[in-house]
Amino acid sequence: MKSIEWKVTATDGEARAGTLRTRRSTIETPVFMPVGTQGAVKGIRFEWLEDELDARVILGNTYHLFLRPGNDVIRNLGGLHKFTSWKRSILTDSGGFQVFSLSDLRKLTEEGVEFRSHIDGSKQFLSPEISMDVQATLGSEIVMVFDECPPGQAGVEETRRSLELTTRWAKRSKERFNELQDAGQDTGFIADASSLSGQQALFGIVQGASHLELRKESLDRTVEIGFDGYAIGGLSVGEEKPVMYGVLEHLAPQMPVDAPRYLMGVGTPEDLVEAVARGVDMFDCVIPTRNGRTGSAFTSRGKLNIRNARFIDDPNPLDPDCSCSVCRRYSLAYLRHLYQAGEMSASTLISHHNVAFFLDTMRSVRQSITSGTFSSFRREFLTKLQENQETRV
C-alpha cells in the first residue's frame, strides 16, 4: 500500500489540478502550505487555520525543531501532531536549507554537516540519517530528503559537486527512511488509514541551480532512486526571477506526471501562479506571515503597506475582494492604528489575511484549471495585481 494517493483531476496547458490524500487529510492542489517553522504558524491560531482558512497541510522545520525543543522532548510527547495539537497533514523539510542559510561555522563532509546552532552556538550535526530520524520522530506525513542547497549563482563545477553529494544523500535518506518505517519509529503512524499504508511519504529534491542540463540530470537521477513526490529546491535563493521561471519551464513538465511536484520556499502570489502555469502543484513560503508582521498585506490589487498615512481614516478593508474574517470586519484605518500603536493584533490580523489570500488564490487557480479557464484567470490576476500596485503603495 502507498503512503499517499495522488490524482490529477484536471489539466489546462501545463497547469494541473489534483488531489493528494495523506493519512491525515485530503489536500486539493495547487496548494499553498502555511509555514509553521517552530510548531506554530506565526500569529495564527490553529483554530483559524482549521475552521476558517481550511489549511489541509502546514510545514514544519526540522532544523528549528531539532534544536528546540529537541528530538527527545518531541518523542516523549508522541510526535509533532500530539505536541502541537495540529491534526491535519504536516510536511517537514530536512533541515538542509536552514543549516546552510541560518547556522554558522558549517563543516561539510561526505557524512553530513557540522554546524553551530543559531540559538546558543552549540555544536550540532545533521546527516541524511539523522534528518530521517528526526522526521520520523516528528511523525510528519511528508518527509523531505536531506540535501545540500548551493547558492543561486553557483557555477557549473560547484553545482555539479553539490548535485553529486545531494544524490548520494538522497539514496542514504531513502535507505534510512525505509528502515525507520519498518522499525515503526514514525510517531505519526496510523494503523487503519483507509487504503493507505499509514506510514510517512518521502519526497526527493531536484537541485542544479540555474543550469538546465544539471537540473535535468538531477531530476533523472532522483526519479531513478524513486520517491513518492518530487520537489524543486534551490530556487528563489537570490537568482533573478526570469532564471527561476526558466528553470521551472524547463524542468516541471519533465517531472513525473504521477507524483506531486513541490516548489520549495516560493513565493509571491505572482510566483505561485506562474509556477502553476509551468506545472507545479505545491508551495510553501514564509512571506504571508513574515510580511504580515511588518504591516505588508497581499491583496488582489497588489501589495499595500499598512503604515501608509493615506489609510489613517480609510474605512475600507485590506482587500475589497477578500471574504476572510479580517476583511469582513476590520478597516484599513483600524489596522493601521493597531500597527502604529505597536499592538500585536496588527501582526496577527494582517498575517491572517495574507494567509487567507494565498489559500484563496490557490483555490481560484484550482477552480480555473478545473473549468479550463486558467489562462484567462492568470492574465486577469496578474494584470489586476500590477495595475493597482502603484496606486496602493
Next chain:
Amino acid sequence: MKSIEWKVTATDGEARAGTLRTRRSTIETPVFMPVGTQGAVKGIRFEWLEDELDARVILGNTYHLFLRPGNDVIRNLGGLHKFTSWKRSILTDSGGFQVFSLSDLRKLTEEGVEFRSHIDGSKQFLSPEISMDVQATLGSEIVMVFDECPPGQAGVEETRRSLELTTRWAKRSKERFNELQDAGQDTGFIADASSLSGQQALFGIVQGASHLELRKESLDRTVEIGFDGYAIGGLSVGEEKPVMYGVLEHLAPQMPVDAPRYLMGVGTPEDLVEAVARGVDMFDCVIPTRNGRTGSAFTSRGKLNIRNARFIDDPNPLDPDCSCSVCRRYSLAYLRHLYQAGEMSASTLISHHNVAFFLDTMRSVRQSITSGTFSSFRREFLTKLQENQETRV
C-alpha cells in the same frame, strides 16, 4: 429615561450579584472588564472575546486614544465602536490616571493638566471638559469623570487638596457631559434602546487615598452631585494590600445600593474576590494580558511561569480546572516551547487563558452569591490558590 438599568439580583453578606443593562449589552455582575487600552485587548481577537469568552464590556483608555489615533480620526470614523468593530459595551476612563502615571512634565492647574505625550513628547492638555468631549467622540456606554489621582501614600493635606479639586472637576465633568448629551455629540447614541435613553452613562469617582474620613467625605460629595454609578479610584497604586482591603471594607458598604460600584484598575483574582466580599460589582485590570505576554498564567492553583523548566515535557494544560479553548487544546510543554522560541502565539494563548480565568472566576463568584454559598466559595477559592502556589512556581 435612564441611560443604564441596574438591578441587584442577589446578595450574600456584602457581596452582590446584579445586572447592568446598557444600550449595547447586558452585563452580569460581579464583572471583570478586559482592558482594550488602544482599541484592542492585547493579543485577543474580538471574535474570541465575543464567541468563547463572552465578555459583555471592555475598557478603552481615553488618554491613549486621545493621543493616537486622536479625536478627529475617531469622530470621522463614527466613534470607537465603528472604528474598532466592537459592538458590545465599552467603558472609557477619563485619561486622568494615565496623565498622572505615564506622561512627563505635568502642569496641574484648576483648569486641567498640561502634559507631554509619552509617544512623541508633544504638549497636550486635558481637562474635565476635554475629557468629556473625547469620551463623547469615543461613544462609550460608560463615561468616567475626569479626576486627579493622588499617590497611595499621600498625606492628609495633599489628599484633601486633591479631593477638593477632584470634586470640582466632577461637577464640571457632569455639566459638560450633560451639554454633550443634549447636543447629540455622543457617537454611540442609539435612538431606540428599548426603555433606555440610548445616551451615555456617567460614573463618579471616589478618591481620598488611604484616609477613611476623606474617602467618606469624597463619597458623600460625589453622591451629592449624582451619577449613574460610582467608582473607587486611587487604590492599587502602591499602598499595601491590607490598606486597600481596609478602604474597601469601610467604603463600599456605604456606597449607594441602587448604583453599580466599580473598583478601578484592580487586580489579582484574590483582589477581585476580596473586593466582591466587601460589596464591589465591577473591575478592570491589565494583568491578565500583561502577565500573559510575559508567560505568567493565572490558574485555579495559583500563578505559574511558563518558562519553568519542569514544564518542558508536561502534557497537561495550564489549568486542569479550566475549560477555555487554550486549556482544552494546548499543553504546558507546547506553550513553554512557543514562549522559549519567541513565538507570539505564546503571548496570545496565555493572555487568552488568563482573561478566560478572570471572567470564569467572576461567573463562579456570581453563581455562588446567587446560591448563597459565596462565603464557602471564597474560602475554598483562596485556599486552593495558596495551597498549590508553592508547588507550581
